[in-house]
Amino acid sequence: MLFTRAQGEDVVELSSAATLGTVTACTLAPSPARISGLRLKTRGRGGRHMLAWKDVESFGPDAVTVRDASRLRREKEIESGQQTHPDHDPIGKPVLTEAGEARGTVLDVEFDEQTGRVSRLLTAEEQFSGDDLVGVGGYAVVVGDTSR
Amino acid sequence: MTTYLRASEIIRKPVVTLGGEDVAQVKDILFDASKGRIRGFTLTGRGLLSGPLHRELLWRNVHRLGPDAVMVRTGNALEDDDSTAQSAVEEPGGGNVLGIAMTTRSGTRLGTITDAIIETGATPVVAGYELESPGHGSVLVPVAGPVTVSSERVLVPDETAEHSAGTLESFGTAAEGLRRRLEQDAQEKQED
Numbered sequence: 001m002l003f004t005r006a007q008g009e010d011v012v013e014l015s016s017a018a019t020l021g022t023v024t025a026c027t028l029a030p031s032p033a034r035i036s037g038l039r040l041k042t043r044g045r046g047g048r049h050m051l052a053w054k055d056v057e058s059f060g061p062d063a064v065t066v067r068d069a070s071r072l073r074r075e076k077e078i079e080s081g082q083q084t085h086p087d088h089d090p091i092g093k094p095v096l097t098e099a100g101e102a103r104g105t106v107l108d109v110e111f112d113e114q115t116g117r118v119s120r121l122l123t124a125e126e127q128f129s130g131d132d133l134v135g136v137g138g139y140a141v142v143v144g145d146t147s148r
Numbered sequence: 149m150t151t152y153l154r155a156s157e158i159i160r161k162p163v164v165t166l167g168g169e170d171v172a173q174v175k176d177i178l179f180d181a182s183k184g185r186i187r188g189f190t191l192t193g194r195g196l197l198s199g200p201l202h203r204e205l206l207w208r209n210v211h212r213l214g215p216d217a218v219m220v221r222t223g224n225a226l227e228d229d230d231s232t233a234q235s236a237v238e239e240p241g242g243g244n245v246l247g248i249a250m251t252t253r254s255g256t257r258l259g260t261i262t263d264a265i266i267e268t269g270a271t272p273v274v275a276g277y278e279l280e281s282p283g284h285g286s287v288l289v290p291v292a293g294p295v296t297v298s299s300e301r302v303l304v305p306d307e308t309a310e311h312s313a314g315t316l317e318s319f320g321t322a323a324e325g326l327r328r329r330l331e332q333d334a335q336e337k338q339e340d
Contacts, residue, residue, distance in 0.1 A: 087169070098166055100214015100268075137168025140217075 002122075003035075003091070003109040010063045011040055011051065020069055021049060026109065027088035028141075033118035033130030035111055037084030038064065040072065048075040050084050059113035087138040095123055096140040103128075106141050151215060152275060152316050155179070155264040163191065163205060163226075164217045170194050171223045172201055179245070179264065179274070186272055189218065191226065203227060213268045249301040250279055250289065258289065258309055261302065265290075265319060275323055277302070287312045290323035293330045305330060 003026055010019045021042035027050075029036040038051045055071040056064055066072070078085050095103040104123030111118045118130035121141065134142040155177050163172040172191040180187050188206040192198060209225035210218060220226070250258045259279030265288060267275040276290040289304075289312045296303040311326035313319040 093168070096164060096168075096217050096219070097214065098219055099212045100164075100217040100219045102216035135165070135167035137165065137170075139162065139170035140164055140168045142164070142166050142168045142219075145212075 001113050012063045012065050013069050014065050015068045025089045027084050028090050028136045029083045030133045030135055033133040035116040050075050050078055052084050053116045088136045090136045090141045093141045096142050097145045098134055098142055099145040150320055151268045152319050153266045153268055155266055162217050163220055165220055165222050174218060213272050251301045251303055252306045252309060253303055254306050288319045290326045292327050
């Protein structure tokens with residue numbers, strides 16, 4: 001599934017069937033490349049929240065379910081070293097190879113909604129295998145120097 | 149693939165970790181002209197009004213020098229200003245080569261150095277210089293063979309003058325041509 005298709009999906013609490021928020025973005029972690037968390041826009045809960053991938057019960061075609069609202073964390077409270085820190089959001093970031101060459105901007109991420117594994121990163125011109133992902137930081141998405 | 153960069157283009161490039169964080173920006177190049185090597189970089193912080201970072205990036209800590217960024221493994225690659233890095237700047241021939249003359253061993257002045265040409269990759273070297281040459285404008289000349297540097301001039305083999313290039317794209321051919329020529333000359337000397 002492409003991540004841009006998941007943007008806007010409701011995040012639903014299983015215990016109450018209430019909508020907690022909507023998916024706006026994700027964070028990635030490398031080796032193996034995977035979605036580490038979902039960034040949410042929440043209503044009446046004070047801004048942006050993060051849902052760690054391990055707390056996702058199910059990633060369906062129309063909604064993401066979570067056991068209960070206590071799994072959500074305020075984005076502001078996440079420290080910079082953590083895998084779900086918003087710095088690890090890849091969309092809109094430049095791709096740099098580990099050799100220091102710029103290769104476009106990440107527009108989309110193809111992932112498996114069962115496991116969260118990332119198969120491909122897409123730019124306007126190219127696609128990079130998830131296996132080539134080295135890191136995602138506040139400045140850039142770094143990929144191995146192998147693919148061209 | 150060999151890529152050539154002007155040293156001036158490296159200045160202000162971001163220093164980026166393999167984790168994708170920009171930890172600094174290149175302020176200047178610590179350059180050892182006599183050995184043709186880059187010793188490292190001095191740094192400034194990222195952002196419009198950030199001042200100098202009193203830290204240096206030594207070459208051994210650079211992962212790769214690319215056309216768009218200087219890559220390091222982690223932010224730990226930056227070293228606090230230390231005496232070894234400082235003394236590099238003070239060493240004769242380790243300072244600024246901009247504005248000094250390039251002269252052949254037989255005494256022809258080729259021009260004034262305006263930039264250095266860096267061959268990027270895993271082990272970057274100074275592959276040549278850009279000169280402002282009277283009558284010829286800007287030319288790129290490769291360096292190979294015995295090169296001697298003082299605070300006044302860079303002395304190069306006579307053959308250098310015959311292997312210059314007009315653009316970075318054609319510089320590789322010129323550098324290769326000079327290298328072959330000097331090898332040939334060396335062989336002929338041995339045979340004599």
